[in-house]
Amino acid sequence: MITDVPGVLVGHHERVGDGWATGTTVVLVPEGAVGAVDQRGGAPGTRETNLLEPENLVQRVNAVCLSGGSAYGLAAADGVMRWLAERNLGFPVGTQPHEVVPIVPAAVLFDLPRSEWGNRPDASFGYAACDAASSGSVPQGTVGAGAGAAVGSLKGGIGTASEVVGEYTVGALAAVNAAGEAVDLTTGRAYAADHGDFGVTWPSRPADLPSRRTDLNTTIGVVAVDAALSKAEARRIAVAAQDGLARAVRPAHSMFDGDTVFALATGARELPEASGPFGAAARPAALDTLCAAAARVFARAMVHGLLAATTAGGVPAYRDVWPEAFGQPPG
Numbered sequence: 192m193i194t195d196v197p198g199v200l201v202g203h204h205e206r207v208g209d210g211w212a213t214g215t216t217v218v219l220v221p222e223g224a225v226g227a228v229d230q231r232g233g234a235p236g237t238r239e240t241n242l243l244e245p246e247n248l249v250q251r252v253n254a255v256c257l258s259g260g261s262a263y264g265l266a267a268a269d270g271v272m273r274w275l276a277e278r279n280l281g282f283p284v285g286t287q288p289h290e291v292v293p294i295v296p297a298a299v300l301f302d303l304p305r306s307e308w309g310n311r312p313d314a315s316f317g318y319a320a321c322d323a324a325s326s327g328s329v330p331q332g333t334v335g336a337g338a339g340a341a342v343g344s345l346k347g348g349i350g351t352a353s354e355v356v357g358e359y360t361v362g363a364l365a366a367v368n369a370a371g372e373a374v375d376l377t378t379g380r381a382y383a384a385d386h387g388d389f390g391v392t393w394p395s396r397p398a399d400l401p402s403r404r405t406d407l408n409t410t411i412g413v414v415a416v417d418a419a420l421s422k423a424e425a426r427r428i429a430v431a432a433q434d435g436l437a438r439a440v441r442p443a444h445s446m447f448d449g450d451t452v453f454a455l456a457t458g459a460r461e462l463p464e465a466s467g468p469f470g471a472a473a474r475p476a477a478l479d480t481l482c483a484a485a486a487r488v489f490a491r492a493m494v495h496g497l498l499a500a501t502t503a504g505g506v507p508a509y510r511d512v513w514p515e516a517f518g519q520p521p522g
Contacts, residue, residue: 192328192352192362193353193363193364193413193414193415194328196353196361197326198222199218199326199415199455200218200221200325200326201216201219201325201329202319202321202325203217203320203334203336204312205316205335205338207338207503210306210307210310211306214258214312214316214336214338215256215264215267215316215319215320216256216258216364217317218257218453218455220252220415223252223253224252224415225421225456225458226251226296226422226454227422227426228243228429228453229451232445232450233445234301234409234446235298235409235451236262236301238298239294242294242296243426245421251294252296253281253295254271254275254294255296255413255455256297256298256317256320257364258299258312259300259312259338261311262299263299263311264316266312267297267313267314267316267320268295268317269313270313270321271295271320273314273318274322275293276291279291280293298411299411300408300409302339302368305503306339306504330349332496333346333500335366336349337368339504340367342369342371342410342496343374344398344401346506348497348499348500349364350495351364352387352492356484357477358460359484360417361415361485362415362416363485363488364412364492365410365412365489366410367439368409368410368411369410370445370447371442371443371448372440373439373493373494373497379395379397379398380394381439381494381497383439386435386438386494393516394516396513398513408445409450410436410450411449411450411451411452412432412436412451412453413452414453414454415455416454416456416485417456418458418459419460420456425456427478427482428454428482429454430482432454432485432486432489433450435489435491435493436450436490436493439494452489462477462478497509
């Protein structure tokens with residue numbers, strides 16, 4: 192889980208039922224982390240992403256807000272800012288402890304058809320997600336920003352994964368909401384099935400479900416690492432995570448997706464520096480290893496989000512279409 196990276200907390204808030212299927216997920220780094228972002232596809236919905244460019248002033252962020260609700264859902268970040276400001280967490284702009292501006296980049300996904308019109312996250316969702324944040328086990332599936340998510344013909348959701356690479360820990364959290372399919376519908380096998388042991392027996396029969404029109408979508412997420420990275424190096428982590436996204440859905444990064452992945456580097460462990468006549472590549476080689484891990488964990492997180500999702504907003508879940516994958520009889 193992404194919370195396996197020390198210093199990273201995750202909280203969800205969602206409403207499902209009674210005309211609602213949407214929510215917000217917050218990844219908190221109370222001690223701050225170097226932030227970066229990579230955005231692909233033709234339909235992004237984002238906030239405070241320009242400040243993450245390496246040449247700009249602010250180096251560290253306090254949280255990343257992921258939300259449903261399309262562009263309306265960007266309002267959830269206001270609640271995250273208020274929660275942080277109440278705790279004097281942010282970029283100092285004055286002499287007093289409370290004179291801070293919390294740095295909260297945000298991205299949204301399109302889930303409006305899963306709720307009645309007007310039911311979408313606002314600032315209260317972001318604040319409640321912060322209140323719920325912890326460093327423990329992260330609920331997955333139809334929670335937080337994944338409450339109204341859909342991936343191709345199936346219900347999407349929140350997924351998370353991590354791995355240890357040498358002395359570093361790399362974790363990912365994804366809100367899976369793509370125009371493309373995450374599953375080969377002729378067999379029921381996830382496209383990224385080879386990226387881990389997911390505790391299921393992949394079926395071998397075609398799906399029995401109607402095709403679903405997917406005009407607007409967007410997968411959003413965060414990769415975190417406990418390495419000390421510059422903003423430019425952190426961006427390489429985000430770029431690599433997008434490769435993991437592309438392994439998990441087909442097609443990826445379409446004109447109807449605004450796929451956005453943030454990277455957070457907490458700085459707990461230094462990368463090796465160049466040493467000796469042949470050591471000039473030591474640091475980039477270590478970074479490359481972390482990038483490869485970022486792609487793997489993001490792909491795994493997306494599969495976890497698919498498998499953990501439950502039917503909501505009129506979109507069938509994988510576990511309902513292929514119950515035999517979970518040891519249940521078909522039909």
